[in-house]
Amino acid sequence: MNTKKIWNILIVIAVIALVVWKLVANKQEIDEVAQRSLLINPTVPVRVDKVKYLDLSSDIYVDGRISAGNEVTLYSKVQGIVLKKYKKAGDKVSKGTPIAQAENSVIKETLGLAEMNLANAAVDVERYKKLADAGAVTQREYESILIAYRESQRNIAELKDQLANTILTSPVSGILETDYFEEGTLLSPGSQVADFVDPSHLKAVVNITENEVYRTKKGDKASLTTDVLPDYTFSGIVDVIASKGNDLLSYQVEIAVNDKNAGMLKPGMYVSAKLLTGETSTTKELVIERKAIIESLKNAEVYVVKDNKAHKQKITIGKIYDNYVTVTAGLNPDDKVVTSGQINLVDGRDIEITNK
Structure with missing residues (x-):
């Protein structure tokens, strides 16, 4: 080297x-x-709470969104160019309010000709009736003329419906949420014209688990809160429960909002719902405050107080009840767990309990 x-x-x-x-x-x-x-700083000030048995409500807590109770899409029934646009997205409308006028000149002309044909057919019916009574024509010939007359009547009724449908109107009272047309747009039968919502009948749409669906029934009371309106709690009632779960094994529930302040809510808002099932636990359950947990609920850990020291302890949790969680392993009744001050702790650190 x-x-x-x-x-x-x-x-x-x-x-x-x-x-x-x-x-x-x-x-x-x-x-x-x-x-x-x-x-x-030889000691860390903390607050603690005892592990204890409690009778807990089985109310269900879940998040969801506000939706209009009545959402309707208007589809065109005629073919033609939009001549006039009366309403636009965001406008308030009443049921039957005209929102657009499609061209109708061809239909009017066809209707005029059909009415002339009907008048002629009426004359023929009268004439053939007299001839049939006199035996100059057969009964079958008279019935053929009568059938033609009735067909003309049906044709006129259809044309009048088509003419009426050239005026596109709101199917509900509420808000014109979205429009899909402008003046000059060519409409065809079945084409989407506009979406309408009725904000006077709101609902909260949430999803609950397969275990929770068995504890929920139509008519259960509910309460709703939203971060946008932190000072308000809105009352509701369970109105619809899906009979079939989705791919995530959850079931959609609709909560009708029946609160006097419901008008403050808007479709699309996120809400937290509390479903009041009215049930309680059949046995007392071992619980701790939820805020005692320092890791995720899946990998839950707490600080247990022994000899004025905080010792980190892994636990297994079961059900979640708002501010409490049930403990299935890792803790015993009367154990003291830290509920405030964990951020300053390490395993084995001396502590000072401030809420003795």
Whole structure:
């Protein structure tokens, strides 16, 4: 091995040694800072609560969105160009309010000709009736003329319907939510014209689990809250429960909002719903406050107080009841768990209980 390679190896070894020394020094410095912190703040103030048995309500808590109770889409029944647009998106409308006029000149002309044909057919019916009574024509010939007359009547009725349908009107009272046309738009039968919502009848749409659906029934009371209106709680009632679950094994529930302040809610708002099932636990359950958990609910951990020290403890939770969770493993009755101040704790840290 030549001298140059030896020097390169020695340089690499020296760099590695320097890095290791620096890391060790940093670790020692961190430990010293931690020790000084412990000396300056030997205890951490915390609030605690006992693990206990409680009778808990089985009310269901779930999030959802506000939707209009009546949402209707208007489709064109005729073919023609829009001549006049009377209403636009965002306008308030009443049931039957005209929102657009489609061309109708061809229909009017066809209707005029049909009415003339009907008048002629009426004359023929009268004439053939007299001839049939006199035996000048057969009864079959008279009936053929009568059938033609009735066909003309049906044709006129259809044309009048088509003429009326050239005036597109709102199917409900409410708000014209979205329009899909402008003046000059060519409509065809079945084409989408506009969407309407009736904000006077609102509902909250939520999804509940397969376990919760068996505890929910139509007519159950509910309460709704939203971050947009934090000072209000809105009352509601379970109106519809899906009979079939979706791919996520959840069931859609519609809650009719029957609160006097329902007008403050808007379709599309996110809400938190509380379904009041009226049931209670058949047995007392071991619970802790939800805020005691320092990790996720799936990997739940708490700080348990023993000998004025906080010890981190893994637990297994069961049901979730608003501010409480049930504990199925990891804790015993009367254990004390930290509910406030966890952010300043490490495993084994001395603590001072402030809510003795």
